[in-house]
Amino acid sequence: MPGTTVPTFTASGLAAVRAGADRPLLLTGATVHTLDPLIGTLRGADVLIGAALIVGVVPGIVTAAEDEGAVVIDATGTTVLPARLDAAVTPGTAARGTGPGTLAPGADADADLVLVPDEHAADLATALHTAFTRPDLLLAVLQQGRPVHWADRLLAGAATAALQPERLVLDPARVGVWIDTEDFLHQELSADGRYDETRGGRPHAFTGRHRIDGERIDYLNDLGFGAFGRSSRSSRSSRSSRSSRSSGSSRDGTHDGTHDGTHDGTHDALHHAGCTLHRKDTR
Numbered sequence: 001m002p003g004t005t006v007p008t009f010t011a012s013g014l015a016a017v018r019a020g021a022d023r024p025l026l027l028t029g030a031t032v033h034t035l036d037p038l039i040g041t042l043r044g045a046d047v048l049i050g051a052a053l054i055v056g057v058v059p060g061i062v063t064a065a066e067d068e069g070a071v072v073i074d075a076t077g078t079t080v081l082p083a084r085l086d087a088a089v090t091p092g093t094a095a096r097g098t099g100p101g102t103l104a105p106g107a108d109a110d111a112d113l114v115l116v117p118d119e120h121a122a123d124l125a126t127a128l129h130t131a132f133t134r135p136d137l138l139l140a141v142l143q144q145g146r147p148v149h150w151a152d153r154l155l156a157g158a159a160t161a162a163l164q165p166e167r168l169v170l171d172p173a174r175v176g177v178w179i180d181t182e183d184f185l186h187q188e189l190s191a192d193g194r195y196d197e198t199r200g201g202r203p204h205a206f207t208g209r210h211r212i213d214g215e216r217i218d219y220l221n222d223l224g225f226g227a228f229g230r231s232s233r234s235s236r237s238s239r240s241s242r243s244s245r246s247s248g249s250s251r252d253g254t255h256d257g258t259h260d261g262t263h264d265g266t267h268d269a270l271h272h273a274g275c276t277l278h279r280k281d282t283r
Helices: 011-019 061-068 124-133
Strands: 025-033 041-050 053-058 071-074 078-082 113-117 140-143 146-150 176-180 185-189 194-199 202-213 216-221 226-230 261-263 270-272 275-279
Touching: 011 071, 011 146, 025 061, 041 061, 078 124, 113 124, 176 270, 185 270, 185 275
Parallel strands: 025 071, 025 078, 226 261
Antiparallel strands: 025 041, 041 053, 078 113, 113 140, 140 146, 176 185, 176 275, 185 194, 194 202, 202 216, 216 226, 261 270, 270 275
16 A cells, blocks of 8 residues: 555554444454464465454455455564464364364454564464463454454453563462371472472472462472462361372372462461371471
8 A cells, every 4th residue: 555654553553443443454464373274374464354254364465455445454573363262172173164263264253363573473382372371462452353452452351460470479478388187298388489399208209389379379390280279268177188189199199290289368278289288387
């Protein structure tokens, strides 16, 4: 569109999209991960949205933008991918072009898509990670072709804080050694953000990092698996023995890769791997 200034993900761009709500929307010049097995990933491509559906994904649509009467947004330097993945469908069981999770033209799913900066989307895996874990980096999110997030503005709902995995978050009330009622499991939560478990007298059975996020406690084991728990205000009468656990560890110290840990409101108990632990100095 020679001689025309094309808006981007700015206030003027949002105003243009809203003013042309009854017109097609064209995102131009982006890297597009369609997640469609035939189309795949396109570079420098345009995405045309009309009637809340993906109408076209191909380079060069912008040359016909005036004919289409489309609102054009310059998406150069951005990566586009589906904003919803259908977790309810087993891979390989759905017909092509059905359900959410694809940007294929003509798919019977709404035009739900997300745009992130190229510098945070070197490949598909990185783009997905950015889109679903870094809300602070989102350039735009469209639902049924309409913007619900634009640049640094969430247009509906409450803002989500950015996850900062590298940030050390501790609760001094939880630092210390915790021991279960049968003296089988010992867990030390240290002030440097580490945890160290002894199981059945076997020291350092599981080690890793722990992180407190509000009512949630996350564990990242050095072997690579993760676990979590939540604070609770259960009474001391809710203690359970290790024999009542339904997941996590067996008596011989084996581990299935998952466990949970929840603290009561006074932090005098830690519910972990089906066990109830108490502070070493209060048992």
